Amino acid sequence: MLRIIITLLIIALISGLLGFSGIAGAATGIAQAVFYIFIILFLISLVMKLVRRV
Secondary structure, X not given: XXXXXHHHHHHHHHXXXXXXXXXXXXXXXXXXXXXXXXXXXXXXXXXXXXXXXX
């Protein structure tokens, strides 16, 4: 999942440098959404791991 985020951020940076603002904005938005999903899933798995220890 982190590979997808990094790939989308690289696409956004390259397209932003080349002047393709629509593609850069879309790639940045998708990367942010995937990043937030990753954080939420990480926190859920962390909580589940702590609950299972008890």
